[in-house]
Amino acid sequence: MDKKPCNSSSQDVEVRKGPWTMEEDLILINYIANHGEGVWNSLAKAAGLKRTGKSCRLRWLNYLRPDVRRGNITPEEQLLIMELHAKWGNRWSKIAKHLPGRTDNEIKNYWRTRIQKHIKQAENNITPGQNFEVNDQASTSQVSISSAAVDTMEITHAAPANYPPNMDAYPSSLPADHSHENYWSIEDLWSMQLLNGE
DNA sequence: AAACACGTCAACCGCCTCTAC
DNA sequence: AGTAGAGGCGGTTGACGTGTT
Numbered sequence: 001m002d003k004k005p006c007n008s009s010s011q012d013v014e015v016r017k018g019p020w021t022m023e024e025d026l027i028l029i030n031y032i033a034n035h036g037e038g039v040w041n042s043l044a045k046a047a048g049l050k051r052t053g054k055s056c057r058l059r060w061l062n063y064l065r066p067d068v069r070r071g072n073i074t075p076e077e078q079l080l081i082m083e084l085h086a087k088w089g090n091r092w093s094k095i096a097k098h099l100p101g102r103t104d105n106e107i108k109n110y111w112r113t114r115i116q117k118h119i120k121q122a123e124n125n126i127t128p129g130q131n132f133e134v135n136d137q138a139s140t141s142q143v144s145i146s147s148a149a150v151d152t153m154e155i156t157h158a159a160p161a162n163y164p165p166n167m168d169a170y171p172s173s174l175p176a177d178h179s180h181e182n183y184w185s186i187e188d189l190w191s192m193q194l195l196n197g198e
Numbered sequence: 199a200a201a202c203a204c205g206t207c208a209a210c211c212g213c214c215t216c217t218a219c
Numbered sequence: 220a221g222t223a224g225a226g227g228c229g230g231t232t233g234a235c236g237t238g239t240t
Contacts, residue, residue: 019208019234041225057226058209093228108229109207117205203239210232217225 016050020059024049028056029064062103069101073110081107082115 016024031047037060040053049056062068073081077099084095092104092111099107 017210039225052210053225054211054227055209062208090229104228105208112230113206201240203237205237206235208232208234211230213228213230215225215227217223219222219224 014050015052017055020051020063024051025059025064028060032060032064058105062105067101068103070106073102077102078110078115081111085111085115 027047027049031043035043035046037043037057040057042053044051044053044056047056051059080099081095084098088094090108092108096102096104096107
């Protein structure tokens with residue numbers, strides 16, 4: 001699809017990139033609330049967003065959808081991710097289907113930033129008797145983890161050092177999005193959307 | 199207080215697959 | 220059967236916040 005320039009030169013609309021603004025989010029939420037999702041390219045145009053259809057789709061699926069859960073991956077979810085990744089490798093969307101409210105992007109990020117790091121640490125500490133193989137490069141990557149190794153990782157992951165002491169205290173509406181100064185919660189956006197009327 | 203290092207995650211990129219024509 | 224457009228997916232990057240020195 002994007003093998004060709006996305007601006008069909010006939011209409012030289014400049015395409016916005018980078019972080020989404022609150023206004024753009026509201027426009028997208030509003031539009032989808034009224035017209036439904038799908039046919040993203042025409043949706044983007046019809047909604048008056050200077051974004052590609054792909055960008056709109058990604059924003060909706062990963063952030064704006066009302067059922068999306070953010071932050072605070074539970075130890076159960078983490079174990080499930082590890083199990084499914086061992087089974088399927090980097091099939092993030094497939095894995096995400098088994099974690100309601102989680103997106104492939106979130107799981108992918110979680111895996112790369114948290115689990116992979118700890119796997120490497122565990123790899124370094126692994127004793128010869130333990131069965132622990134990691135091949136995290138290819139998309140066919142497989143992880144086979146002995147129960148002992150899982151236990152070890154579970155301990156480290158349930159409360160990684162860089163986590164707040166009480167993960168459960170994380171408000172679900174305060175995403176791991178503490179990183180952006182102009183963040184707004186989805187609840188805010190949805191309530192504004194409701195206030196705008198339909 | 200400033201500088202640097204590190205961690206996190208939203209968003210983009212490029213490729214692949216599917217579908218309609 | 221070939222082509223083009225759209226959606227989906229996995230990999231990667233860049234910006235920003237936080238921790239450390």
